[in-house]
Amino acid sequence: MSELAAATAVTPVGDGVYTGEIKSGWDIMGNANGGYLLSIAARAAASEAERPDPVSVTAHFLRPGKPGMVRIETGVLRSGRRLAVARSTMIADGPLVAVLGTYGTLEPSNHVERLESGPPDVPSPDDCIPIEPTETFPPPFMGRVEIRLDPADTLFTTGLPSGKPRVQGWFRLHHDEPIDTMALLVAIDAFPPTIFNANLPIAWTPTIELTAHVRARPRSGWLRCAFTTRFITGGFLEEDGEIWDESGTLVAQSRQLALIPKG
């Protein structure tokens, strides 16, 4: 079992209720990473629905997650031949994360496929910049996985952001451990926020909601990841993500909505 699989494991205790643990070290300034919380809550729902893969999962973030035991309440709303729909709510003192998702068994498609655009153009992992975690910034979470950033997107670390709200690079688990579809839910929220490169007077943008679509089970190896923001408007911004595996397969797509706190 990978370190990530162990850190997101859940145990059924009956009546659709599961227990799990927010492990320490998976945090950013003391609050657990959102994708990590989603992965735990999705595992519980998928287990209850008896399907291995998240096909489309949406998390709304209610309160920050701190290390410690959590309870996940699940309910299966529909169980069909190909897909099942379930909800799951992670609870500590109060509800932390609410998830609604469709789960299934992903298999190679026998259909004609069409891609209007290909994988993002990212320098090779050897030409990208590893993130070295610290107790503050980069946060401890970054040490739980391997992330390498496109040098063009690391300008924010120099105090001179690129001006382009984009962050791309590579992701893999430690020791190149196999990545399953639940681990993709961590990868999809693992990179520094695009706003860091926007060169705007906005620092902290809490995520309201994150939706991930998983298209395929990834092959092992580096995952090519790209995150972009097009619209910073109305007090909100979206961040769109794509993850491609080394075989050139689109494995996941995501969009999150973040809030711009009032000045």
Added chain:
Amino acid sequence: MSELAAATAVTPVGDGVYTGEIKSGWDIMGNANGGYLLSIAARAAASEAERPDPVSVTAHFLRPGKPGMVRIETGVLRSGRRLAVARSTMIADGPLVAVLGTYGTLEPSNHVERLESGPPDVPSPDDCIPIEPTETFPPPFMGRVEIRLDPADTLFTTGLPSGKPRVQGWFRLHHDEPIDTMALLVAIDAFPPTIFNANLPIAWTPTIELTAHVRARPRSGWLRCAFTTRFITGGFLEEDGEIWDESGTLVAQSRQLALIPKG
């Protein structure tokens, strides 16, 4: 009250439960339009959360909706200063649609804004093609709202699809009735699917999940709408939507995931 507001009205009956009605005529081949169902379920959740606007709402579609009375069970998971999170499930004989959403009060932002791209380039409404509903195709639903399509995107109606999975055009309510943010949830799912223009041997692609982000309350008048698909792969396709109002404001963004049935 607009015809749409009347057709999506809900009545509280206590304990977070609401009643509503799927009106006849809002269907496509006998099944109610997904955005229309979402609008009803979101109205119930927003009412329970005491917030007027859907900020981010996700619907998973469980079973087709037929005309008749429905029950909507809601639950508020968090009620904060700016935002509230609530779920709502529409039920007839069984659950039809499950919705998880964040609701609030949208106000003009006092923040710096940044748009990486502008409104889509669509010919003026007078130069676009109105959709005239029929009992079969175009379906009755199209007669409940006013839709005009970019001529370049109507090629599928001639049996010679453009080959580009895109559909764009204009939307407004009958008699130019005012459009509120709940009506945007109908607009975001009102257009013919992009797959019609893909020129692939795929006809029917049921929507698994639809997420809409609402950025601003729209001004009256025509809404400029664009829907595109980039990835038809893994047995799924996404459809991304944008809606802009006549003042050039991005009012909503959406993504839906549809299933490609096995051949």
